């Protein structure tokens with residue numbers, strides 16, 4: 144049964160280690176990486192992760208004027224008009240080619256939407 148024991152233990156230890164590494168820099172809560180909130184300051188073009196325990200904000204991505212967020216992790220999402228955050232996936236989910244992320248691709252702006 145030792146194999147089963149390690150098969151369970153190692154992923155748990157890994158999760159704890161990841162949570163510990165990603166703990167809130169301000170209050171140290173390790174649930175931060177699972178329970179953090181998100182907010183964006185469109186005026187400054189920055190997206191933040193917010194500790195829902197102490198409110199500490201960390202700039203973790205960029206946001207454009209439409210509310211579309213590109214996180215430093217490569218994930219993408221959008222802030223809706225009511226402030227709700229919705230994940231839209233990963234910026235390189237169309238393949239593992241080294242496509243540059245489309246910062247300069249969307250010139251003209253404002254044409255998106257419905």
Ligand SMILES: [Zn+2]
Nearest residue numbers: 167170194197
């Ligand atoms: Zn905190």
